[in-house]
Amino acid sequence: MKFSNGKISPEQMFVMIFTEFTGAGIMSAPVIADYMCGRDGIVAMTATIIAALLMSVVILNYSGGKAFENKKLFWFLATLKYFIRLVMGMVLVVVFVKNNLLQTGNVLLLILPLVVCMWYGMKLGFEGRARLSQITFWFIIVAIIVAAWKSIQGFNRYNISPLFITHTDKVLLCTLVLFLVFTPVEMLFWCKLRVQGGNVRTNSCILLAILMSGIVSIIFFVIAKGSNRHFIVKTDTVPVSALILIVVSVIQLIVTYGYYVRKCFEKCVGEKSSFFKSGPMVKNVYISLLAAIVTMIVCYVPVSQNAIKKMQGNINIIQSAYGNTDSNIEQRSYVMTMGVDYDESEGFKVWINEADNTGDVDEDGMGTNNNSSSNGCDIEMTGVKCFTDDNIELLTQRLKTISNNETDFSNVKTLVFGTGVIRNEKIMHILIEYFKGFNGFNNRCYVVVAEDSPEEVIASSAVRKEFRYEYISEMLSNNYKKYDVTLAEMLSGLDGSARKSIRCMVISGSDGEIRNVGSCVFNENGSCRILDDDTDLLLDCIDGRAENCVITTDDGEMYRIKYMDNNVNLDIINDETIGVHINIIGQVKKVKYTGEEVGNNNTANDEDNEEMCEWIKYKLESVLRSMLMDDGIDYMQFYNRLSVEDRVMWLKYRGRERELYKHTYFDVNCDITQNSV
């Protein structure tokens, strides 16, 4: 073990550089890159890392750190830059916390304790900070893995490709900006002067740390773009801080390389310049700290404006979702089901059904007196409440006023849309904007469409189940297929950013009995197409959801597919034809008209399979084409696939997807692979 001697080991220096740069890098570099050149930010970031590595190699190998020792201006700039970056990181952390953990918190009150913590940390000295980095390193790694794992689930490669579509000038400018914001000159020399051990090892550790932190930032950028997640903080602080950092970096680089200029100058003139004189380091620290605080105040202004906007946005039903509340747990009402509909005459209608948490406490004091089943515990409900208003913001206020407790939407199991909402593009967009304003509804829930009033669906059962599956089973009289999506996924489909169509259940209750009557698919404009049975079934074949479904061919033969898995490939044949290859893997059985299986050995033979494939080919071609033509519903994500697989054609039709769709035909091929159960 290293005995305290004011020096750090190369390994400590590695984790120190990694943690200090990764923290700020993850939170701000992707934002800058995304803002300046979209998905091509990955190119800019990669170029930045290469440039930073090259610069580090040059400095480490050719200057040896001597050029910067005791140079007052250099150290001042280095310290200033360090603090500004620190402040930027702190502001980003606080905005991140405010957006995700404490929406009701005040930015200034959140940042103050962090500043105190950082001040305490700065007192540690170099060795102490290195030790702290060694501990926090693992926390950062774990946090990165968790965040990456969480985000990668919704990853879609079409969101990050193709590359090289942004103008080269923009990419170069972005590279320059990133380079200036994250130039690690000061870290190189702070570390270099305090590291014990061999020079080669030290240099390797420095370069490895820069490379690793760069790679992690790129990974985060890719994940964030690919999954359309907004966990990367977007705030006006980043451009402000970046601007200041760029100015400081430029001066720093001038000073850094000015050493060599001065040397040349001295050789030529023969006099020593009095410009660079050594000075006490401590003074620099305090001056830099002061400058950093001024920066923080400058940065706070846009943040606070953001916060005000956000607080204004909070005044709606959805904004109060996700439990970001400071009331006690028993003083909240937990919404289990929520319905939204719109009527021209009455305006918005919102129904909520809350869990009854005021029931008697049983003998052990730990729960309700309800019966528990093996599939989950029953939850007593309070009954449906309805709120109506023209303005959704006023509606939210009324909801808050009427409800005795603070409403907590973080446990919503089912969200029911009325057709009045989903068939009205404008209203749907208003709702989407509200939904976008909060972090909620990332929990998986059932998003369903009610053909009639959502109220009947919501009120269909007094007792709800804990698990989503049980819940919806109870709601419906039969066991139909269920589309278990997150609201976030649905929103990303609806706003077109992911260009992904989302399917929901359609529930009808007009005859007094609530049942699933089919499904619908949203297009990117927010409107909805209710699917007929055949279309529903065929899309299930593509989705791989068609387990235990029954297909009736035009010849009247009925087939049941069991335990189906599928493999769908899409080929871009030319600009008029798309090849769709579906391989259904499962057990196909012939059944009677009554739905019963025919005989004991009723597995479909090759002829039967061929017949079923023909039916799928014929139907699916027309279904896909009509969906693209009529509604612009890109169910196969054809346009996104095109962007990757045929870049020339994608560029040709860029921004004119509908024009492309009109000329497109589908050449569907279907195979069935019988699989034993």
Add this chain to the structure above:
Amino acid sequence: MESVSFSFDKNIDRLDNIFKNCDDVIKREFRTPGSDKRAVAYFVETAVDKVTLENLYLGVTDNKQVYTIEDAVSAVMIGDAVIVCDGKKEFTQVKSKGYPGRGVDEAENEQTMRGSREAFSDSEKSNTALIRKRIRTPELKVVESKIGDYSNTNIAIVYVEGMARQQVVEEIKQKIKGIKGNVDSVMDSGVVEQLIEKRTFSPFPQYQVTERPDIAAMAVMEGRIAVIVDNSPEALILPVNVASFFKTADDYYRRFEIASFTRIIRYVSAFLAMALPAVYLAVIRYHSELLPTQLVLAFAQARNGVPFSPFVEVIIMELAFELIREAGVRVPGPMGSTIGIVGGLIVGQAAVDANLVSPIIVIVVALTALCSFAVPSEEFAAAFRIIKYLLVVLSALWGLYGVMLGMLAVLIHLAGMECYGFPYLAPQASGSKEDKKDFIIRYPTKHLKRRGMFFRR
């Protein structure tokens, strides 16, 4: 220093004057065997046993010469006998067994499933002997000195020469030297600990305390130093790091799998002892979305009718538990179980029945208490007990963000701490790969080939 006079009477007068009103100091006159000269023995009544006295008269005693009055008085005070002989310009100090004390008992606070049952006693001499018994080499050095202007307490620094870093040994010697003349009396090693620690205002202990000679011997063999104070049944071990407080003797006596597993449990326990109430408070107050629906509703129902906020509830219950713990320590042994029953069952159950607190918080506090007891070092666990309240306050203010800030502050504090030049967070921070083999996971003994992390390099 006042030299011994050639005059027998003058010496007697001087000593009589010093021991005036000290009725426990016995003065016994006799004639020396053989030469038949006048002699007077001074000794503390119970410190010198009959055998020593008989040998004293017979002249067959283990003795040494004393040339000053101060040394003679000091010899009497430490429990030896001093003989003043006519015609001699020096006194004779006769070694005795010293003051009465406990024998070697069984360890009470650091019990193990395997290994020695011996514990340190109150005598510094026997304590150093217990270490010597385990490390029988002349390289084991025992450097004695005295501290306390009035108490003249013996203090011994025990280390293995060649293993302990000399710089650390010297620093400890200097610190102990610094105590001399600044303190009237030292009654226990705890006083020494507080007098020589570097970070006075840190809640974390900077010395490991043990009542087990095998632990002390193991520490000494790691290159660390044991400080043994007379009248104290515990040895101070230094330098320390965080890992030192999570190790027990059992870890080395049992197989590595179970030793590693129990160590992991201890680390997790330490975290929970510090953060569980704060995390509970944060989750139910700010982040209930983290909980499954059924659990949220169970928590909400359990809290129905409780008049206090969760913060007050946590504070009340934690303080109540501290009360029970303090009372349990103070009450006589046989009544200890009564306190447990009264505190745990009656008060807890009654508080829940009276709707003063929710049953959940009783579980949280009980679990926190259990976790704090799982940390082997009571001093170290006590630091977590204090920090727990800070985290609870931060959690009430800012939820999990507050808890994270608090933890960060604790980490920063620990990162800045050093114990005699060794980082407190070692071996995770500043440690080598070899050092980490005996950190959270204890490698099989065969793989622990290198000496301890404190070994002089």
